[in-house]
Amino acid sequence: MQPQLIPESNYLMRMADGTIKQVNPFTGTEVWTVPGRGNRPLGVG
Numbered sequence: 001m002q003p004q005l006i007p008e009s010n011y012l013m014r015m016a017d018g019t020i021k022q023v024n025p026f027t028g029t030e031v032w033t034v035p036g037r038g039n040r041p042l043g044v045g
Contacts, residue, residue: 019034019035020033020035
C-alpha cells in the first residue's frame with residue numbers, strides 16, 4: 001500500500017479567519033492553531 005502524498009503547498013495554510021492549518025507530510029495529521037491563543041495562561045482554580 002502506498003502512502004497518500006500531500007502536496008507541499010498544503011503543509012501550512014492560513015485560512016480566511018487567520019487560523020493556521022498545519023499538515024504533517026509523513027502521517028497526514030492535521031493541527032489547527034488560533035493566532036493569539038498561544039501565550040494565554042491556563043486557568044488555575
